[in-house]
Amino acid sequence: xxxxxxxxxxxxxxxxxxxxxxxxxxxxxxxxxxxxxxxxxxxxxxxxxxxxxxxxxxxxxxxxxxxxxxxxxxxxxxxxxxxxxxxxxxxxxxxxxxxxxxxxxxxxxxxxxxxxxxxxxxxxxxxxxxxxxxxxxxxxxxxxxxxxxxxxxxxxxxxxxxxxxxxxxxxxxxxxxxxxxxxxxxxxxxxxxxxxxxxxxxxxxxxxxxxxxxxxxxxxxxxxxxxxxxxxxxxxxxxxxxxxxxxxxxxxxxxxxxxxxxxxxxxxxxxxxxxxxxxxxxxxxxxxxxxxxxxxxxxxx
Amino acid sequence: xxxxxxxxxxxxxxxxxxxxxxxxxxxxxxxxxxxxxxxxxxxxxxxxxxxxxxxxxxxxxxxxxxxxxxxxxxxxxxxxxxxxxxxxxxxxxxxxxxxxxxxxxxxxxxxxxxxxxxxxxxxxxxxxxxxxxxxxxxxxxxxxxxxxxxxxxxxxxxxxxxxxxxxxxxxxxxxxxxxxxxxxxxxxxxxxxxxxxxxxxxxxxxxxxxxxxxxxxxxxxxxxxxxxxxxxxxxxxxxxxxxxxxxxxxxxxxxxxxxxxxxxxxxxxxxxxxxxxxxxxxxxxxxxxxxxxx
Numbered sequence: 001x002x003x004x005x006x007x008x009x010x011x012x013x014x015x016x017x018x019x020x021x022x023x024x025x026x027x028x029x030x031x032x033x034x035x036x037x038x039x040x041x042x043x044x045x046x047x048x049x050x051x052x053x054x055x056x057x058x059x060x061x062x063x064x065x066x067x068x069x070x071x072x073x074x075x076x077x078x079x080x081x082x083x084x085x086x087x088x089x090x091x092x093x094x095x096x097x098x099x100x101x102x103x104x105x106x107x108x109x110x111x112x113x114x115x116x117x118x119x120x121x122x123x124x125x126x127x128x129x130x131x132x133x134x135x136x137x138x139x140x141x142x143x144x145x146x147x148x149x150x151x152x153x154x155x156x157x158x159x160x161x162x163x164x165x166x167x168x169x170x171x172x173x174x175x176x177x178x179x180x181x182x183x184x185x186x187x188x189x190x191x192x193x194x195x196x197x198x199x200x201x202x203x204x205x206x207x208x209x210x211x212x213x214x215x216x217x218x219x220x221x222x223x224x225x226x227x228x229x230x231x232x233x234x235x236x237x238x239x240x241x242x243x244x245x246x247x248x249x250x251x252x253x254x255x256x257x258x259x260x261x262x263x264x265x266x267x268x269x270x271x272x273x274x275x276x277x278x279x280x281x282x283x284x285x286x287x288x289x290x291x292x293x294x295x296x297x298x299x300x301x
Numbered sequence: 302x303x304x305x306x307x308x309x310x311x312x313x314x315x316x317x318x319x320x321x322x323x324x325x326x327x328x329x330x331x332x333x334x335x336x337x338x339x340x341x342x343x344x345x346x347x348x349x350x351x352x353x354x355x356x357x358x359x360x361x362x363x364x365x366x367x368x369x370x371x372x373x374x375x376x377x378x379x380x381x382x383x384x385x386x387x388x389x390x391x392x393x394x395x396x397x398x399x400x401x402x403x404x405x406x407x408x409x410x411x412x413x414x415x416x417x418x419x420x421x422x423x424x425x426x427x428x429x430x431x432x433x434x435x436x437x438x439x440x441x442x443x444x445x446x447x448x449x450x451x452x453x454x455x456x457x458x459x460x461x462x463x464x465x466x467x468x469x470x471x472x473x474x475x476x477x478x479x480x481x482x483x484x485x486x487x488x489x490x491x492x493x494x495x496x497x498x499x500x501x502x503x504x505x506x507x508x509x510x511x512x513x514x515x516x517x518x519x520x521x522x523x524x525x526x527x528x529x530x531x532x533x534x535x536x537x538x539x540x541x542x543x544x545x546x547x548x549x550x551x552x553x554x555x556x557x558x559x560x561x562x563x564x565x566x567x568x569x570x571x572x573x574x575x576x577x578x579x580x581x582x583x584x585x586x587x588x589x590x591x592x593x594x595x
Contacts, residue, residue, distance in 0.1 A: 054349075056561040058593050123585045266350040272590060283592050289418045291591055296567070298578055298586035301351040 005066050010171075010213060010231050012038050017169040018149055020215060021070065024228045025049040025063050028090040028269070029220040031230040034067055035146060035168055036076060042147030043071060044080035046166065046173050047217060050091035050281055054268045057294070064093035068100060079146055081105045084175035084217065085163035086114055086277035088190050089267040094134075095281040105280060106136035108155065110162030117191045118274045122295050133280040138164055156205070158198025159186045165205060172234075175217035177202050180229055181236050182222050184243035185253075189261035190270070195254040202244060210235030271296050303437040303450075309505055311445050311465025316365065317511070317525050320344045320358050323385035323564065324516050326525040329362060330442065330464055331371060337443025338366060339375035340398070341462065341469045342513050345388035345576065347567060352588070354578065359388035363395050373398035374442050379471025379513060380459040381409045383486055383569055384562040387576035400575050401432035401440070403451065405458035412487045413569050417589050429575040434460055452501065454494025455482040461501055467509045468529075473497050474510065477531055478518050480538035481548075485556035486565075491549040498539050506530035566590055 007023035021034040033046040045067055051060040071078055081097045085108065094105045107130075115128035130137065136144075140155040146168065154165040159176040166173040176186035177198060185202065188195040205214065212234045219228040239245050243256060267273075272294050276283060283292035314331040323344060331338040340362060346355045366373055373396040376389045380403065389400045410425040427433045432440070436451035447464040455472040462469045472482035473494065481498060484491040501510070510532060512525040534540060539548060562568070567588050570579055581587040 055563050055565065057566065057590050123581055123583055123587065265348070268350040270350065271352050287418045289415075291418060291594055293418060294590035294592060295581070296352050296588035296590055298352050298588060299354055301353055 005063060006228060008231075010215075012036075013170060015039070016149065018146070018171050020171055020213070020231075022215060022230050023063065023066065024219070024230070025051065025090065026228075027051065029218045029228070030087075030090050031215065031217055031219055031228070032063060032067070033173060033215055034070060034076075035149075035166075035171065035173070037147030037149045040147030041076050042079045043076045044082050044146045045078065045097060046082045047084055047087070047175065048081075048093040048097060050093040050096060050276075052091045052269055052272065054272070057272070059091065061093060061096055064097055068097070078103045080144075082166060083107045083277075084165065084173060085160045086111055086274060088270040088273055089218075090269060091273055091276045092281040095279070098280075104135040106138055107134050108153075108162045108164035109137035109139045110155065110157070111137065111278070112162075114160055114162050114192055115278050118278060121191070121297050121300050122275055123297070124275075124295070127275070128278040130278065133278075133282070154204060156201035158188050158194055158201045160190060161192035161194070161197075163201075165201075167208075170209075170212045172205055172208060172212055172214045174205055174214050177205060178214060178237055178241065178244075179216050180219055181232055181240035181245065182225065182242060183219065184241060185257065186218065187261045187264055188257055189264070195257035195261070196250065198257065199250045199253045206234055206238050206244075208234050210238070266301060271301075305437060305450060305463065306439060306446060306448055307463065307505065307508075308446065309466045309507060313442075313445055313465050313467050315467055315509075315511060318358065318362050319523055319525070320346075320385065322346065324514050324523075325382075325385045326512060326515065327358070327362060328469060328511060329365060329371075330467065330469075331369065332443030332445045335443030336370060336372050337374050337445075338369070338371040339377055339442045339447070339464070340366070340373060340392060341377045342379055342382070342471070343376065343388040343392055345386040345391065345571070347386055347564065349564060349567065354386075356388060356391055359391050363392060366396055375440065375447075376400045377462055377469075378402040378572070378575075379462065379469060380456045381406065381569065381572045382472075383456075383565045384514075385564060386568050386571045389576035391576070399431035401434055402427070402430050402575070403449065403458040403460040404433035404435050405451070405453065406430065406433065406573070408457045408488060410573050413573050416487070416591055416594055417570055418591070423574075429577065450500055452497035454484050454490055454492075454497045456486060457488040457490075457493075459497070461497075463504070463508070466507065467511060468501065468504060469511050469513070470501060471513045473501055474532055474536065474539075475512055476515055476518075476524050476527055477535035477540065478521070478537060479512075479515060480536060481552065482514075483556045483559055484552055485559070491552040491556075492545070494552065495539070495545045495548045502529055502533050502539070504529050506533070
C-alpha cells in the first residue's frame with residue numbers, strides 16, 4: 001500500500017452519522033472519500049481517482065487500490081461506488097473498482113444531457129450511452145442506503161449541469177460547488193456550467209443546519225496553508241467563505257465567478273477526461289491493433 | 302566519409318526567433334547577395350489543455366520576411382520534433398517555399414504510424430514533404446549553397462543543415478553548457494548521436510552553430526549561437542576527448558531520468574505530416590492519444 005497518500009478521518013457523531021475517511025490526490029487536488037456506516041461496517045466510495053499522466057498518457061490506480069486496501073484492512077464491506085459528476089480534471093476509477101469488487105456504480109441521471117454536449121465536441125454521435133455504463137442514475141430527491149445510513153440525493157448544477165450532492169445524515173458531499181472557506185467556490189465555465197445555477201446549488205447546501213459537515217471535491221492548499229483540507233461546516237461556510245460569506249448577493253457572486261473563470265486556463269486533462277468519465281472511467285474500445293486511443297478535438301475550445 | 306561542400310566564405314544573415322513556450326529557436330536565414338531566404342524549424346503555438354492552435358510565433362516570422370521583402374525558398378525541418386509543432390504548411394500557404402526534411406522520415410512515419418494506429422490514408426513515404434534530403438545533398442537559397450549532414454541519434458531522421466559558415470544543428474548538440482540532446486525516443490540511439498556529433502565537430506572551428514533549443518541552464522539568459530571550436534573545447538557532454546563509451550553510458554543513464562516532453566503526442570502526429578493537423582473521417586481536426594502507448 002502506498003504510504004504517502006494523505007488521509008484524514010472525520011468521526012461519526014452517532015447513529016445515522018457516517019465516519020468519513022478523506023484522502024487526497026495531489027496531482028489534481030482531488031478529495032476522495034470512504035463514507036462508512038459504523039453500525040454495519042458497510043461503506044461507499046465517492047469520487048475516487050484514476051491517475052492519469054497528461055504527458056505520457058499513462059494511467060494508474062494507486063489511490064483506488066489504497067481505498068480497497070483500507071476497506072479490507074478495516075473489515076468493511078463496500079456497497080456503492082459513487083461519483084458526483086463526470087470530472088473534467090481527472091479520470092474516475094468507477095469501472096476499475098467495479099471490475100475488482102463487483103459492486104454497483106452510480107452517478108446523476110442528468111449525465112445523459114452532459115453526454116449530448118460532448119458527443120458533439122468529440123464528433124462521436126453514437127458514443128457515451130450513459131445507461132449501460134452506470135448501474136444507477138440518481139435524480140433529485142432519490143434516496144438509498146449505505147448499511148443503515150440513509151442517503152438522499154440533491155441535484156446541484158452549476159459546475160456541470162448534472163452534478164449531484166450526496167447527503168448522508170449530517171455529512172454533505174458537496175463535490176465541486178463550494179471549496180474550503182479560504183478557497184471559495186468551483187469554476188462554472190465548462191460546457192453546461194452556469195455561475196447562476198452554482199449559486200442556487202450552494203444556497204441549497206447552506207440551507208442545511210449550521211453544524212452539518214461539508215466535504216468538498218477539491219483542495220489545492222492556499223498561500224498560507226500547505227496541507228490540503230476538505231472538511232468544514234455549513235456555519236463556517238456561511239460566515240467565512242471568501243466568495244460567499246457574509247451574504248454575498250447572487251448578482252455579486254455571478255460577477256465574481258464569471259470574472260474569475262475568464263482568467264482560468266482549462267484543466268490540462270479535460271479533453272481526455274470527459275470521454276473516459278462518460279464511459280464510467282473505461283477507456284474507449286480498442287482499435288483493431290488492440291490499443292485504446294483517446295480523441296483530442298482541435299480548436300473546439 | 303562523405304565529403305561535404307563546406308564554404309566558409311559565405312556569411313548568411315541569421316535571425317533567431319525564440320519561442321518561450323517550448324524553448325525552441327526558429328531561424329530566418331537570408332542570402333546577403335539576393336532576396337532569397339529560408340526558414341528553419343518553425344513553431345505552431347498550441348494551448349494543449351484547450352486543444353487550441355494559434356500562430357503568433359509563425360506570424361512574427363512571416364511579417365519579418367515580408368518586411369525585408371524576401372522570397373522564401375525553403376522551409377526546412379531538421380527533424381520530426383517531439384516537443385513542438387511545426388508551422389511549415391501555414392508559412393508555405395502565405396509565403397511559398399518548399400518544405401524539406403531528411404529522407405529517413407519514412408522510418409519515423411513507420412514507427413509512429415504504428416503508435417497512433419494510422420490508417421492506410423497516412424502515407425509512410427515522405428510524400429507530405431516537397432523535398433527529402435539525403436546525406437550530402439545540396440540545395441540553393443539564392444546564391445548560397447546549403448547542404449545536409451545525416452545526424453541520427455536524437456531521432457533516426459535528424460539532419461544538420463549547413464549554409465555557408467552557419468550550421469543549424471537541430472537536436473544534436475546544445476550550447477556548450479547544455480550538452481547534448483536526449484536519445485531515448487523510439488528509434489533514438491546514443492551511439493548514433495555520438496557519431497553524429499563527431500561529424501558536426503569535424504566542421505571548421507570557426508563554423509557558427511545555431512541551436513534548436515536552449516533552456517538557460519544554471520539561470521543564465523537564453524542563448525543559441527556558438528562555434529565548433531567552442532563546442533570542442535567546452536561542451537559538458539562531449540568536449541575534451543570524452544570517449545564514445547563514456548558518452549553512451551552517461552547519455553543512457555541521464556535519459557532514463559527524463560520525463561516525456563509535454564507536447565510529444567500532438568507534436569509527433571502533426572510533424573510527421575509535415576505540420577498538417579490530422580482530421581477524423583468527417584474532416585474535423587482531431588488528434589489521437591494512445592493510452593499507455595508511450
